[in-house]
Amino acid sequence: MGGFGRSVFGVLMLGLLLLGQATSRADSPAPAVVSRCVLDGTVDAGSSAFLVDCVRRAQEAGHQALLIRLDTPGGELESTRNIVRAFLGARIPVLVWVGPSGARAGSAGVFITLASHLAAMAPGTNIGAAHPVVGLSGQDPEETGGKEMARKIENDAVAFVEAIAKQRGRNVEWAISAVRNSESVPAEKALALHVIEHVAPTQESFLEWANGRSVTVGDTPVTLRTANAQVVDLRPSFSQRFLHALAQPAVVYILFLIAGLGIAIELTHPGLFAPGVVGVVCLVLALLASSALPVRTGAIVLLLLGVALLVAELFVTSGLLGTAGLGLLVLGGVFLVDRFDPGWFLDSPLQVPLRTMLPTAVFVAGAAVYLAFRAAETRRRPQLAGDAGLVGEMGQVLDTVSPSGGEVFVHGERWAALSSSPLPAGTRVVVRRVEGLTLFVDEVKS
The missing domain is CATH 1.20.120 (Four Helix Bundle (Hemerythrin (Met), subunit A))
Known part of the structure; x- marks a missing residue:
């Protein structure tokens, strides 16, 4: 009986151990999923549609966050406004990483970076130069559009960037200076100025750093779980890629x-x-x-x-x-x-x-x-087609040709022909003129 009791006790302990392991696996959370998309090049209608779509797709999939890899010299203001509107109204955290080294968040890229919940830059990157006068040729609006137009454009851009910086709790003074004075700073200085939250050499290190940090999405605090997250790349549609390539x-x-x-x-x-x-x-x-x-x-x-x-x-x-x-x-x-x-x-x-x-x-x-x-x-060149093309062509008499008629073989075809004197079959002839479908020929003198 003692041996049987020990066996029963062993089976019970094994069952409890297996049950505990199963319960532990059931209670452990699944790895978080982070969507990732890339903005590389100018901000235009195609890239804007892609980023707005990224926000929508990440939200519908219930992902932990959306990560944007950014490298842009800037672009169209209306397209930028569409992206910023999507970021500010997103129901999931939006993270922007300016990278890799050598990348930039120039001009319109400043607005996009400031609109994110958390922003990081790789070493060797820069952000700024958001003054609208740089435009497309480096000319000042005062030289091309007048002082009033220059003031109107600048004030509108300043109000736009100021509103974004205030909503995200970033350095408002620097944001205004980036627009008014085209100020541009490297990653380390951007961190010191509280333009961004972190300097990260890679996207993975940025996600590790962001893990456990709290951001406000809408009116709700959200704690990020991005350590060892599964990253899912979102690709632009054909129409978005095509429009971006055309621009x-x-x-x-x-x-x-x-x-x-x-x-x-x-x-x-x-x-x-x-x-x-x-x-x-x-x-x-x-x-x-x-x-x-x-x-x-x-x-x-x-x-x-x-x-x-x-x-x-x-x-x-x-x-x-x-x-x-x-x-x-x-x-x-x-x-x-x-x-x-x-x-x-x-x-x-x-x-x-x-x-x-x-x-x-x-x-x-x-x-x-x-x-x-x-x-x-x-x-x-002499004409080789039509009636004129036959003049000067050589041929051979098929049926005796005389002033009353006959047949010749010219240019691969049988033709009705006339000549000033009778010409027997086999005679070599040359076409002198053409009238309708009749050739006027002469004998080729050898």
Whole structure:
């Protein structure tokens, strides 16, 4: 009995141990999930739609937080407002990490960083230069839009950034200085100024640091559980990626050139179909991209006029039209992007790079010159088609040819023929003229 009792006791202890382990596993929380998305490049309609969508998707999935990896020179103010609105109204914590080293939160990026619940920067990054006058060419609004316009734009931006900094409890004075004075600071100084909360070399170290910290989401305090969190990457949709890729001055420039060439070729050579289709598609894409960039209408007119002159060169072959067309293509590229647009906040110029514009313009002009040369060369050749193309062709008599009629074989075909004197079958002849479907031939003297 003693042995049996010990066996029963052992089984009971084992059962209790297994039950305890199962209960412990049931009580232990599952690893937290953090959504992550990347803003790399200008803030435009495509990237704005992506970040707003990231907030929505992270909320619907019930994730612990949303982590944004940021590297931007700035961008469109209205798109920035959409992102800030989504961050301020988010129902989950939004974390912004400016990185990796060498990245920046420039101009519009300042507003986005300040709107986050917690912000960190990698060593070797910087934030600031949010003055609207930097715009697209470094010109001051007082030089391009007048003092009143400059004051209006600046005060609106100051009020915007001040409201964000106050709501998130960050350094209001520095935020205002970043707009008024284009102040920009590195990561370590941003931390000392309470612009950000942490300097983190990696996103993982930022999440480890954020673990256990409390932030206010809406009116509710939320304690972050981000240590060893499972990070889920959110990808932009095709339309968001496509619109973001289109919103580049060089892309708009090339699209307008292709559109102009395609449409011009179709108008001058009806029935080719393919150039017209390509031209119309590129024109639609160029107009779509223009809606996301401050593009000048006058510059577009210059580009299309330049293309028209290059096409006209195909028919005139003077050289002057081609040269003028090349000049207009370059001018259109230089002035394509508006040099002052109050709707954009950038800490570096936004323009068509010379390394893209000049080779493209020269290539298009060179292609037009080549086609013009080939067209001129073709016009100098004797006509090989139609009635005129038969004159001078050699052939052979099939059935005796006389002033009353006969048949000859010319240019791979049987023809009715007449001659001034009878010519027997097999005689070599040459066509002197053509009237309707009848050839007038003479014997080839050997």
